[in-house]
Amino acid sequence: MKNITVIGTGYVGLVSGAGMSDFGNNVCCVDIDKEKIKLLNKGVIPIYEPHLNELVNRNVKSKRLIFSDSIEDAIRSAEVIFIAVGTPEDNNGNADVMVVLQVAELIGKILNNYKVICTKSTVPVGTGKKIVSIINKNNQNNIEYDYCSNPEFLREGKAVSDFLRPDRVVLGVTSKKAYDYLKDVYRSLYINKTPLIHTTIETAEMIKYAANAFLALKISYINEVANLCDEIGADINIVSEALGSDGRISPKFLHPGPGFGGSCFPKDTKALMYTAKKHNVNMYTVNAAIKTNNLQRIRMLNKLEKLLEGNLNKKMIGVLGLAFKQDTDDVRESPAIDMILGLMKQGASIKAYDPAANDSMKKLIPKIEYKLNWQDVVKDCDAVVIMTEWNEFRGMDLSKLKKLMSTPIILDTRNILNISELKKLEFKFDNVGRK
Numbered sequence: 001m002k003n004i005t006v007i008g009t010g011y012v013g014l015v016s017g018a019g020m021s022d023f024g025n026n027v028c029c030v031d032i033d034k035e036k037i038k039l040l041n042k043g044v045i046p047i048y049e050p051h052l053n054e055l056v057n058r059n060v061k062s063k064r065l066i067f068s069d070s071i072e073d074a075i076r077s078a079e080v081i082f083i084a085v086g087t088p089e090d091n092n093g094n095a096d097v098m099v100v101l102q103v104a105e106l107i108g109k110i111l112n113n114y115k116v117i118c119t120k121s122t123v124p125v126g127t128g129k130k131i132v133s134i135i136n137k138n139n140q141n142n143i144e145y146d147y148c149s150n151p152e153f154l155r156e157g158k159a160v161s162d163f164l165r166p167d168r169v170v171l172g173v174t175s176k177k178a179y180d181y182l183k184d185v186y187r188s189l190y191i192n193k194t195p196l197i198h199t200t201i202e203t204a205e206m207i208k209y210a211a212n213a214f215l216a217l218k219i220s221y222i223n224e225v226a227n228l229c230d231e232i233g234a235d236i237n238i239v240s241e242a243l244g245s246d247g248r249i250s251p252k253f254l255h256p257g258p259g260f261g262g263s264c265f266p267k268d269t270k271a272l273m274y275t276a277k278k279h280n281v282n283m284y285t286v287n288a289a290i291k292t293n294n295l296q297r298i299r300m301l302n303k304l305e306k307l308l309e310g311n312l313n314k315k316m317i318g319v320l321g322l323a324f325k326q327d328t329d330d331v332r333e334s335p336a337i338d339m340i341l342g343l344m345k346q347g348a349s350i351k352a353y354d355p356a357a358n359d360s361m362k363k364l365i366p367k368i369e370y371k372l373n374w375q376d377v378v379k380d381c382d383a384v385v386i387m388t389e390w391n392e393f394r395g396m397d398l399s400k401l402k403k404l405m406s407t408p409i410i411l412d413t414r415n416i417l418n419i420s421e422l423k424k425l426e427f428k429f430d431n432v433g434r435k
């Protein structure tokens with residue numbers, strides 16, 4: 001078991017830090033955001049992620065997990081350092097690795113004994129080499145270290161189980177000593193026969209982008225099939241179920257909807273395109289996935305407009321769900337953003353509610369009405385649109401919904417409502433591929 005420092009205590013850093021402490025390691029999660037660390041030290045989890053509270057509490061109690069804003073001290077005392085800071089999209093569509101490189105510089109400057117330095121952040125192929133060169137430049141005393149790429153595959157909403165029971169762990173590392181260190185970090189997984197994929201740094205970096213782009217492609221593909229179902233009268237839910245039961249395809253990421261969002265797929269597909277272009281390689285499929293995704297968002301807005309006979313001006317629209325998917329408070333690149341902005345542009349007024357993401361969306365779009373339950377949102381609305389597949393919306397009493405609304409018009413962009421019931425209650429409705 002190792003002494004670990006995780007730099008960046010966001011969605012990935014916090015879950016993986018807590019997860020690695022659960023495996024028996026001593027973990028210190030650090031962040032530049034002092035408020036976040038203060039909250040964590042008070043026992044408050046700053047993000048909504050199912051089961052994270054229990055995981056963190058259990059490991060804080062056992063003294064294997066601590067939080068600190070003394071980044072330099074935490075670097076000094078670590079045997080293994082994981083970099084888990086953000087890599088948002090830059091102005092050219094590539095991943096902005098500036099913070100990763102800043103962290104590498106800091107690590108290089110204060111390297112005091114042998115450490116394994118590992119990047120968990122999603123970084124374009126070739127970033128590992130840049131990190132190593134920055135560490136070397138700042139490592140004045142030539143202290144021995146090894147660099148490793150360990151991309152993270154957890155999904156928000158299922159992050160805890162994804163981290164504790166991953167399909168595989170990818171370790172891009174060339175030194176035997178560092179590989180043994182990391183095998184020790186992930187010992188609980190290793191002894192449970194979770195595949196550890198041992199490869200080079202570049203291959204590990206590539207695996208992450210290839211995986212995310214493939215999943216994005218799958219979503220865009222099923223969305224296009226759903227759009228065709230719309231026109232020909234086939235039912236996408238059954239098409240998708242039949243496709244997914246084919247072992248070669250698998251049912252995951254085969255749910256049609258308003259387009260993929262979140263902090264990964266949109267930026268990672270673009271960053272992969274950027275890398276491909278730089279190396280003069282065509283990636284028509286990934287390009288198509290991005291294009292389809294943008295069109296899918298517009299298509300949802302058009303559907304709502306059609307339900308309201310082309311006139312959104314001065315209409316009161318209820319938006320149910322703001323997070324980019326259920327079980328998270330993350331609204332980064334959420335399809336709800338495009339829906340809300342599109343509606344506002346056409347003169348509609350918006351009331352919105354999300355079980356976890358009201359506060360995050362308020363920071364992005366402050367000028368709409370936020371409510372604390374779906375009933376307050378739908379009251380006197382001309383139409384309602386479901387943007388996130390929360391169970392709470394699946395279980396809505398549709399006759400109550402109808403009574404509260406001004407006109408019973410609903411767009412279900414997640415296909416979670418019962419069509420027979422909507423028909424029985426004489427709703428005017430639309431969905432994605434279930435005419």
Ligand code: NAD
Pocket residue numbers: 007008009010011012013030031032033036071084085086087099102103120121122123152153154155156263264
């Ligand atoms: P995030 O924005 O939630 O967290 C990043 C954290 O880093 C923040 O808490 C921020 O305050 C902190 N930080 C910024 N600069 C710092 C510095 N100089 N020193 C210390 N801390 C600093 O981001 P995230 O969603 O956790 O993503 C992190 C990385 O993991 C990204 O590269 C992302 O692409 C990748 N990733 C994300 C997910 C996901 O589902 N969110 C999944 C897999 C991989």
